[in-house]
Amino acid sequence: MGEFLQYLVTGITIGSTFALVALGFCLVYNASHVINFAQGDFVMVGGMSAVFIMAAGVPMALALLLAVGIGGLTGVLLYKGGIQPAKNADAIQLIIITVGAALFLRGVAQVLWGTGYFSMPGFTGDAPIRFLGVVMVPQSLWVIGVTVAIVVALGLFFTRTRLGKAVLATSYNSDAAKLMGIDTSVVLLVSFGLAGALGAVAGVIMTPITFTHYEMGVMLGLKGFVAAVLGGLGSFVGAVAGGLILGITEAMMAGYISSDYKDAVAFVLILLILFFMPSGLFGQRGVERV
Amino acid sequence: MMKKTLPVAALAAAMIGLPAQGMADDPVRIGSFLSASGPASYLGDPQRNTLRLFVDKINEDGGVLGRDVEWQYYDDHGEAGQARTFARRLIAQDQSDIVIGGTTTGATMAAVELFQRQETPFISLAGAVVVVDPVKEWVFKTPETDRMAARQVFADMERRGITKVGLISGTGGFGASGREQARDVADEFGIEIVMDETYSPDDSDMTAQLTRIRGNEDVEAIFNFDFGQAPAIVTRNYANLGIDRPLYQSHGVASEGFLELAGSAAEGVRLPVSPILVADILPEDDPQKAPSMDYLEAYEAEYEERPSAFGGYAYDALMIAVDAIERAGTTDPHAVRDALESTSDFDGVTGTFNMTPEDHMGLDIETSFRMVEIKDGTWSLIED
Numbered sequence: 237m238g239e240f241l242q243y244l245v246t247g248i249t250i251g252s253t254f255a256l257v258a259l260g261f262c263l264v265y266n267a268s269h270v271i272n273f274a275q276g277d278f279v280m281v282g283g284m285s286a287v288f289i290m291a292a293g294v295p296m297a298l299a300l301l302l303a304v305g306i307g308g309l310t311g312v313l314l315y316k317g318g319i320q321p322a323k324n325a326d327a328i329q330l331i332i333i334t335v336g337a338a339l340f341l342r343g344v345a346q347v348l349w350g351t352g353y354f355s356m357p358g359f360t361g362d363a364p365i366r367f368l369g370v371v372m373v374p375q376s377l378w379v380i381g382v383t384v385a386i387v388v389a390l391g392l393f394f395t396r397t398r399l400g401k402a403v404l405a406t407s408y409n410s411d412a413a414k415l416m417g418i419d420t421s422v423v424l425l426v427s428f429g430l431a432g433a434l435g436a437v438a439g440v441i442m443t444p445i446t447f448t449h450y451e452m453g454v455m456l457g458l459k460g461f462v463a464a465v466l467g468g469l470g471s472f473v474g475a476v477a478g479g480l481i482l483g484i485t486e487a488m489m490a491g492y493i494s495s496d497y498k499d500a501v502a503f504v505l506i507l508l509i510l511f512f513m514p515s516g517l518f519g520q521r522g523v524e525r526v
Numbered sequence: 527m528m529k530k531t532l533p534v535a536a537l538a539a540a541m542i543g544l545p546a547q548g549m550a551d552d553p554v555r556i557g558s559f560l561s562a563s564g565p566a567s568y569l570g571d572p573q574r575n576t577l578r579l580f581v582d583k584i585n586e587d588g589g590v591l592g593r594d595v596e597w598q599y600y601d602d603h604g605e606a607g608q609a610r611t612f613a614r615r616l617i618a619q620d621q622s623d624i625v626i627g628g629t630t631t632g633a634t635m636a637a638v639e640l641f642q643r644q645e646t647p648f649i650s651l652a653g654a655v656v657v658v659d660p661v662k663e664w665v666f667k668t669p670e671t672d673r674m675a676a677r678q679v680f681a682d683m684e685r686r687g688i689t690k691v692g693l694i695s696g697t698g699g700f701g702a703s704g705r706e707q708a709r710d711v712a713d714e715f716g717i718e719i720v721m722d723e724t725y726s727p728d729d730s731d732m733t734a735q736l737t738r739i740r741g742n743e744d745v746e747a748i749f750n751f752d753f754g755q756a757p758a759i760v761t762r763n764y765a766n767l768g769i770d771r772p773l774y775q776s777h778g779v780a781s782e783g784f785l786e787l788a789g790s791a792a793e794g795v796r797l798p799v800s801p802i803l804v805a806d807i808l809p810e811d812d813p814q815k816a817p818s819m820d821y822l823e824a825y826e827a828e829y830e831e832r833p834s835a836f837g838g839y840a841y842d843a844l845m846i847a848v849d850a851i852e853r854a855g856t857t858d859p860h861a862v863r864d865a866l867e868s869t870s871d872f873d874g875v876t877g878t879f880n881m882t883p884e885d886h887m888g889l890d891i892e893t894s895f896r897m898v899e900i901k902d903g904t905w906s907l908i909e910d
Binding site: 239242243246247249250253351352353354355362364366371372373442445446447449454455487488490491495496498499 | 565568697724726728729734741767790
């Protein structure tokens with residue numbers, strides 16, 4: 237029983253990090269139908285910035301805020317420099333632009349910060365919490381708490397604010413949205429900026445647990461993407477559910493069967509989902525507009 | 527980097543002219559292909575720095591055999607195909623008398639066959655046993671092997687009466703090879719591996735695997751064989767789980783970076799390290815003390831950072847090559863090769879080398895790795 241709980245807690249922590257990346261995928265997807273493959277690298281930018289701003293002697297809280305700001309700026313720059321100039325391109329071409337942006341970000345990070353691994357202290361200390369024979373670090377609670385807070389905030393943003401509704405309208409039909417007086421380029425700018433900031437938030441809260449380095453976005457982006465598809469692309473609740481399912485399944489696999497097969501879990505899950513539930517667990521069934 | 531070196535190399539080859547090997551005023555040509563950029567840059571970069579600095583120093587001190595040393599270097603970006611291309615160029619075009627390089631096992635093995643065929647002495651900087659086992663006539667190496675690291679760890683366990691071990695390793699190249707070697711040599715020390723867990727190198731949490739190991743009452747010690755950031759995560763997870771059995775790491779984590787990442791969780795962790803890492807605290811009569819301090823001081827003065835064990839491999843390779851050429855009294859490849867093979871009692875920074883026709887590395891566990899325990903955030907030697 238103690239073991240089961242330990243695997244569960246471990247799985248929830250890892251799963252929350254996948255969920256945070258998946259949320260970023262959903263955000264951009266909702267606004268533009270683009271899969272932003274630089275999402276994992278936004279996470280890296282956030283984590284690395286925080287580490288190096290702190291190393292420069294800036295107090296932690298301020299450093300975290302600055303890092304999130306840098307993440308948001310990175311998202312805005314990706315839109316201004318890559319997506320906007322190609323605005324009449326198909327989603328598929330835009331997706332390829334994001335792949336290029338991801339490689340670019342990794343290259344810049346390598347030149348700026350080197351290829352080493354970096355860590356920073358947990359927000360509220362590193363002393364492990366023990367209960368019922370289960371161990372977790374306080375930072376895990378931060379990861380889980382922030383994930384929940386972000387889902388709620390995103391839900392409110394899309395249902396209660398004009399800007400959020402404008403993003404949704406643009407996502408459904410950008411021509412109609414324009415006719416209704418929505419400035420769609422501002423909507424996209426906001427989406428990419430938010431996705432960058434969201435990625436950076438994920439980066440700064442997971443760095444004390446997972447460490448950060450210039451290539452951390454690769455695997456994280458992949459797992460986050462699986463989580464997003466699993467939950468149904470575009471659904472925020474689905475993204476979180478997908479992340480948790482993935483994390484918990486991996487931990488159980490490593491705990492009860494064999495850690496050798498752990499990484500296959502993500503890929504088997506995505507195959508099953510695509511075969512049997514192509515729109516994911518929480519995605520809306522695709523209705524073709526005629 | 528490559529774009530810049532290519533024309534220079536071509537120009538140099540043109541200026542030197544091809545024949546006239548072995549003339550008194552001819553330079554001694556040392557060639558290198560290193561992974562100074564790309565994924566293995568943390569290995570190759572200090573090696574390039576080391577060779578550049580010490581070739582200059584050798585020339586300032588009058589060169590080798592009274593001749594200048596000319597050093598030709600290429601960056602293979604950690605790609606085996608590139609390594610092979612540059613090895614061929616070093617042999618055919620640059621007429622290297624001896625080649626030092628092959629930062630990774632992949633780069634080395636891609637080029638080995640060329641040196642064998644063209645009969646050019648080659649000192650590899652790669653770790654794996656396969657480089658010198660089976661013995662290849664023209665191929666030597668200076669780094670310790672993962673097999674020796676496993677032996678050193680098990681020897682320490684044997685001294686402490688530990689017989690049952692839980693092994694946890696990464697599935698990357700280094701971890702997988704280490705796992706294999708550890709399983710292979712455990713018997714020699716009467717040690718049984720009762721748990722054998724793995725994780726993928728990108729994993730951010732190994733609590734599940736460690737929980738499994740903790741659940742096995744038989745396990746008396748845990749041995750984590752891997753490099754990079756993963757062992758630091760293992761160490762943290764191990765400390766958080768409050769496991770009361772000792773944790774051993776491999777030489778793969780022997781860097782300041784590990785101490786930083788693992789933090790206080792690393793207290794009490796034991797591991798084998800290259801002597802250079804603990805040069806400051808080695809006793810004065812230690813055969814590795816003097817060469818290590820010489821190397822450290824020169825490197826730090828030039829680059830203002832502490833060199834790693836990886837740079838030390840290149841330093842040893844260069845000094846062994848120079849020593850062999852001096853003893854051979856010529857740069858004739860056969861004479862140099864024979865001199866390399868008869869290197870004996872050579873006190874390097876990695877250990878004391880005793881090469882033989884059967885052993886082209888020449889290190890044993892007595893004279894190379896030192897066991898250390900991490901205390902107060904730094905390395906401290908374990909007395910035998």
